Amino acid sequence: MTRLALAFDLGGTELRGALVESGGRVVTQVSAPTMAIAGSDAVIGQIIALAGDLLAQRPQADVVGIGIGAPGPLDPKAGIVIAPPTLAGWHDVPLIDILAKHFGLPVRLENDANAAALGEWRFGAGQGTGSLVFVTVSTGIGGGVVADGHIYHGRRGLAAEIGHMTITGEGDRCFCGAVGCFEAVASGTALGRRATALTAPGDGSLLRRLSGGGDVSARHVVEAARAGDISALELIEVEAKWLGIGFTNLLHLYSPGLIVMGGGLANGFDLLAPTIRATVEQRAMPAYRDVPIVPAQLGDRAGLVGAASLILWEGEPGAPLAMAQDKNSKDGPTERAAGREASHR
Amino acid sequence: MTRLALAFDLGGTELRGALVESGGRVVTQVSAPTMAIAGSDAVIGQIIALAGDLLAQRPQADVVGIGIGAPGPLDPKAGIVIAPPTLAGWHDVPLIDILAKHFGLPVRLENDANAAALGEWRFGAGQGTGSLVFVTVSTGIGGGVVADGHIYHGRRGLAAEIGHMTITGEGDRCFCGAVGCFEAVASGTALGRRATALTAPGDGSLLRRLSGGGDVSARHVVEAARAGDISALELIEVEAKWLGIGFTNLLHLYSPGLIVMGGGLANGFDLLAPTIRATVEQRAMPAYRDVPIVPAQLGDRAGLVGAASLILWEGEPGAPLAMAQDKNSKDGPTERAAGREASHR
Numbered sequence: 257m258t259r260l261a262l263a264f265d266l267g268g269t270e271l272r273g274a275l276v277e278s279g280g281r282v283v284t285q286v287s288a289p290t291m292a293i294a295g296s297d298a299v300i301g302q303i304i305a306l307a308g309d310l311l312a313q314r315p316q317a318d319v320v321g322i323g324i325g326a327p328g329p330l331d332p333k334a335g336i337v338i339a340p341p342t343l344a345g346w347h348d349v350p351l352i353d354i355l356a357k358h359f360g361l362p363v364r365l366e367n368d369a370n371a372a373a374l375g376e377w378r379f380g381a382g383q384g385t386g387s388l389v390f391v392t393v394s395t396g397i398g399g400g401v402v403a404d405g406h407i408y409h410g411r412r413g414l415a416a417e418i419g420h421m422t423i424t425g426e427g428d429r430c431f432c433g434a435v436g437c438f439e440a441v442a443s444g445t446a447l448g449r450r451a452t453a454l455t456a457p458g459d460g461s462l463l464r465r466l467s468g469g470g471d472v473s474a475r476h477v478v479e480a481a482r483a484g485d486i487s488a489l490e491l492i493e494v495e496a497k498w499l500g501i502g503f504t505n506l507l508h509l510y511s512p513g514l515i516v517m518g519g520g521l522a523n524g525f526d527l528l529a530p531t532i533r534a535t536v537e538q539r540a541m542p543a544y545r546d547v548p549i550v551p552a553q554l555g556d557r558a559g560l561v562g563a564a565s566l567i568l569w570e571g572e573p574g575a576p577l578a579m580a581q582d583k584n585s586k587d588g589p590t591e592r593a594a595g596r597e598a599s600h601r
Numbered sequence: 602m603t604r605l606a607l608a609f610d611l612g613g614t615e616l617r618g619a620l621v622e623s624g625g626r627v628v629t630q631v632s633a634p635t636m637a638i639a640g641s642d643a644v645i646g647q648i649i650a651l652a653g654d655l656l657a658q659r660p661q662a663d664v665v666g667i668g669i670g671a672p673g674p675l676d677p678k679a680g681i682v683i684a685p686p687t688l689a690g691w692h693d694v695p696l697i698d699i700l701a702k703h704f705g706l707p708v709r710l711e712n713d714a715n716a717a718a719l720g721e722w723r724f725g726a727g728q729g730t731g732s733l734v735f736v737t738v739s740t741g742i743g744g745g746v747v748a749d750g751h752i753y754h755g756r757r758g759l760a761a762e763i764g765h766m767t768i769t770g771e772g773d774r775c776f777c778g779a780v781g782c783f784e785a786v787a788s789g790t791a792l793g794r795r796a797t798a799l800t801a802p803g804d805g806s807l808l809r810r811l812s813g814g815g816d817v818s819a820r821h822v823v824e825a826a827r828a829g830d831i832s833a834l835e836l837i838e839v840e841a842k843w844l845g846i847g848f849t850n851l852l853h854l855y856s857p858g859l860i861v862m863g864g865g866l867a868n869g870f871d872l873l874a875p876t877i878r879a880t881v882e883q884r885a886m887p888a889y890r891d892v893p894i895v896p897a898q899l900g901d902r903a904g905l906v907g908a909a910s911l912i913l914w915e916g917e918p919g920a921p922l923a924m925a926q927d928k929n930s931k932d933g934p935t936e937r938a939a940g941r942e943a944s945h946r
Contacts, residue, residue, distance in 0.1 A: 329888050338888075387756060403755060408748060410856025411732060414888055415748075417853040422846050422884070424770045424781070434849075434884045436769070501767050504779075508762040509854055511755025539767070539779045543674050543683075543759055 260317045262307055262361075263564035265368065265556075266326040268292050268342025271299065272556075273306040275314055276564030280379030282557060284313050295345040296337075300354060307359070321362040321567035322355055325371030325559040332413045335365050364566035368559050369416070370407050372518060372552075373400025375562030378569060380553035381516045389512045390552070391418065392519035393499065394474075397439040401510050408510075419443070423501050438505075442498035444474035444521045451477045451491050463488060478524035495521075496528040500535020507536070507544040518552030525551035605662045607652055607706075608909035610713065610901075611671040613637050613687025616644065617901075618651040620659055621909030625724030627902060629658050640690040641682075645699060652704070666707040666912035667700055670716030670904040677758045680710050709911040713904050714761070715752050717863060717897075718745025720907030723914060725898035726861045734857045735897070736763065737864035738844070739819075742784040746855055753855075764788070768846050783850075787843035789819035789866045796822045796836050808833060823869035840866075841873040845880020852881070852889040863897030870896035 258277055265272045272287040286309050291298045303324075311317065327340035335352025337343070352363045366374065373382075373390035382388040382402070390400045397419035401408040408415050419439030420432055428449070430440035440446060451472035455461045458469060462485045466476040477495075480488035503515055517525060529549070537545055552558060603622055610617045612635060619630040631654050636643045648669075656662065672685035680697025682688070697708045711719065718727075718735035727733040727747070735745045742764035746753040753760050764784030765777055773794070775785035785791060796817035800806045803814060807830045811821040822840075825833035848860055862870060874894070882890055897903060 403748075403753060403760075408753075410748060411858045411892070412856065412888065414856035415854065417856070417886065417889075420853045420886060421766075421850045422768050424767075426770060432886055505766045508765045509760065511757065511760035511762070513756045541762065541765060541777055543757065544762075547756070 258318065259320045259568065260314070261564040261567040262310060262319055262322040262359075263560045263567075264303055264306070264322070264324045264326075265371070265559040265563060266290070266299070266303070266324060266343075267368070268327060268340070271302055271306065272560060273303070273310055274560045274564070275310050275317060275319070276561055276568070278568040280375075280561045280565070282560065283317075284310060285560070286310055290343075292342065293344050296343070296349045299343070300349075300351070303355065304358060319361065321364065322359060323371075323563035323566035323568075324351065324355075324363065324365050325368040325563040326351065326365060328367035328369070329412070329414060330365060330367050332364075332366050332370075332409065335363070337365070362567065364563075366407070366563065366566055367400075367413065369398035370400040370409075371560075371562035371566070372554075372558035373402055373516075373562065374407065374565055375554050375558035375560070376516050376518065376552050377402045377562075378565050379561050380558060381550050382514055385513045387510070387512045388514040388516055389416075389418075389506045389510050390516045390518060390558075391503070391506070393442065393517060393521040394444045394519035396445070397443050397502075397519075399506075401512070403510065403512070418502070418506065421502065421505060423498070423505060438498075438502040442495065442502055444519070446498075447477055447491060447495045447521070448473040450494065451488070454487060454491065461485075461487060474521055475523070478521075478527065481524070481527050489527075492524065492527050493531050496531030497535050499528060500532045501539065503532060503549060504536050504539040504544075507540050507547055511544065512547065515547065515549045516552050517549065518555075518558060522551045603663065604665045604913060605659070606909040606912040607655060607664055607667045607704075608905045608912075609648055609651070609667070609669045609671075610716070610904040610908060611635065611644070611648070611669060611688075612713070613672060613685070616647055616651065617905060618648070618655055619905045619909070620655050620662060620664070621906055621913070623913040625720075625906045625910070627905065628662075629655060630905070631655055635688075637688050638690075641688070641694045644688070645694075645696070648700065649703060664706065666709065667704060668716075668908035668911035668913075669696065669700075669708065669710050670713040670908040671696065671710060673712035673714070673762075674757070674759060675710060675712050677709075677711050677715075677754065680708070682710070707912065709908075711752070711908065711911055712745075712758065714743035715745040715754075715758075716905075716907035716911070717899075717903035718747055718861075718907065719752065719910055720899050720903035720905070721861050721863065721897050722747045722907075723910050724906050725903060726895050727859055730858045732855070732857045733859040733861055734761075734763075734851045734855050735861045735863060735903075736848070736851070738787065738862060738866040739789045739864035741790070742788050742847075742864075744851075746857070748855065748857070763847070763851065766847065766850060768843070768850060783843075783847040787840065787847055789864070791843075792819040792822055792836060792840045792866070793817055795839065796833070799832060799836070806830075806832060819866055820868070823866075823872065826869070826872050834872075837869065837872050838876050841876030842880050844873060845877045846884065848877060848894060849881050849884040849889075852885050852892055856889065857892065860892065860894045861897050862894065863900075863903060867896045 271290045274285040275283040329338040337349045399418035422436045424436040427441040430437035616635045617632040620628040674683040682694045744763035767781045769781040772786040775782035
């Protein structure tokens with residue numbers, strides 16, 4: 257019987273769950289609006305209920321563990337969700353312990369951007385690459401770095417907070433308090449803000465017609481640009497320049513073999529790509545210019561299948577990801593993991 | 602008999618060699634001006650000659666291998682120096698092969714900033730830390746990242762090119778062609794340039810008196826600031842702000858346990874530290890603010906002892922650094938390395 261993982265992608269607005277096969281195929285999927293304001297007990301109750309729904313749909317399933325992607329900051333080794341801005345009232349919640357006790361299954365936790373990076377690396381745009389940087393560009397900008405074959409965690413799992421890399425001295429103040437964060441100038445929110453400032457309700461512009469007169473979003477800009485709207489194309493150009501500056505930094509700092517762009521704005525990747533590429537060619541040192549920059553392939557499923565792979569891909573369920581690959585083979589389960597991993601490639 | 606490594610620090614202006622013990626002690630040291638303009642054969646001849654001098658001083662030495670720090674870009678695994686700007690005529694020089702054949706010893710190669718990072722991590726300011734970012738601030742800005750217990754190499758060994766991280770849209774154009782590189786605004790060169798622009802020959806300022814009327818260097822600024830000169834203190838303040846912005850990025854991106862600042866400007870670390878720290882406190886997200894930022898301890902010996910540790914610290918001499926720690930213990934030499942490493946800690 258096929259081994260399956262229960263996978264959860266815990267977002268501030270939506271909680272999604274799935275049963276996933278080791279090859280990355282989603283067998284069945286469910287979701288619910290996250291009861292974020294009701295606190296951690298309520299949301300953990302939702303996870304347990306969704307798991308029940310999934311298992312009821314596949315009563316014969318050989319479920320070997322639970323993988324979860326959740327908003328950071330979190331400590332993946334300790335299994336603790338520290339204090340995500342999007343989940344009110346979560347403070348040092350020992351999510352792994354709670355769910356492991358309830359289900360009697362191994363549980364593993366990773367921050368959502370890292371889970372999506374893992375998903376794209378193992379099953380999506382990054383297959384076969386030894387190292388990649390995954391950048392998610394939507395409301396904010398997040399990232400995950402796969403280096404030398406494993407997620408780059410850093411102290412307390414806090415590496416790759418790329419949205420708060422300073423890339424300029426201009427622009428609106430970031431919600432974090434600093435000026436010039438990558439996220440503050442290059443997120444979908446920033447693009448929408450520029451589009452809103454450029455237009456006015458009732459001005460007859462395509463952007464405002466698409467937005468129904470309200471604030472213009474990044475999605476409206478992409479849609480208007482596809483229709484050939486000049487203002488929208490200029491906004492895309494500015495957006496792509498900021499992305500190109502940030503991506504160049506990521507090349508210089510992490511030297512990945514690939515950059516994968518996901519998030520809502522990846523829907524406009526084809527429009528953004530020429531100027532992103534031109535900016536990188538202009539700013540990156542020569543040795544970095546040939547690194548491919550590609551759109552994500554898995555869309556919003558990247559996080560789910562990446563979370564599932566925490567269980568299905570590594571050896572010892574419950575062992576921290578980096579350790580599973582760093583340990584030597586005296587630890588039997590890890591040795592088995594190495595063999596299993598090879599067979600999946 | 603104590604095992605020794607031959608270590609070389611190959612700079613564009615000075616070539617230094619040493620015999621180093623496994624504990625990091627330099628037993629004997631020699632140097633020569635690098636014959637950089639004479640090409641790679643001449644410089645390799647110098648390395649061989651210096652090695653002869655060192656071995657003549659310790660004819661009984663048990664030399665187990667050769668470690669070299671050289672300017673990047675270079676490929677540490679392939680052992681090839683690619684095309685360093687400071688070494689004219691070097692193009693894809695297979696330095697490991699050439700020296701291994703000549704000496705019949707294992708040879709390992711690392712870029713100079715990474716070698717210095719290793720030195721500080723193993724024998725200097727970073728002892729006992731699992732991860733650190735080493736930043737060298739002098740003519741330019743370079744760096745090396747130790748993460749999860751090994752040097753972070755990235756594709757072709759090109760990670761941590763931190764001097765060319767864009768942090769602003771202002772300032773003079775960097776030699777690399779871009780505007781806003783960390784190096785272009787925060788290197789010792791940039792500090793000297795600002796001091797030179799602020800003063801004029803014969804204006805009676807302390808800065809110009811120290812420089813003998815010529816261009817003011819970072820060293821003069823530090824010296825004048827120590828004497829309480831107001832202009833110099835203001836220049837130090839601006840310099841420290843730029844460093845603080847760049848260091849904050851390094852915290853967000855790599856999440857190290859420690860930042861170690863080396864290079865010529867580390868001589869003024871005590872003057873710079875308060876504003877560096879204040880800038881980090883102001884700009885970094887809360888979870889990163891408590892990371893210590895400390896001056897390097899080994900000065901210009903960091904690269905030499907770090908290069909030596911490529912041979913003395915890892916197991917299998919000649920094995921790439923990262924691989925020595927990632928392989929599992931079926932590889933006998935690596936297992937021995939793990940044991941040896943533990944005994945050195």
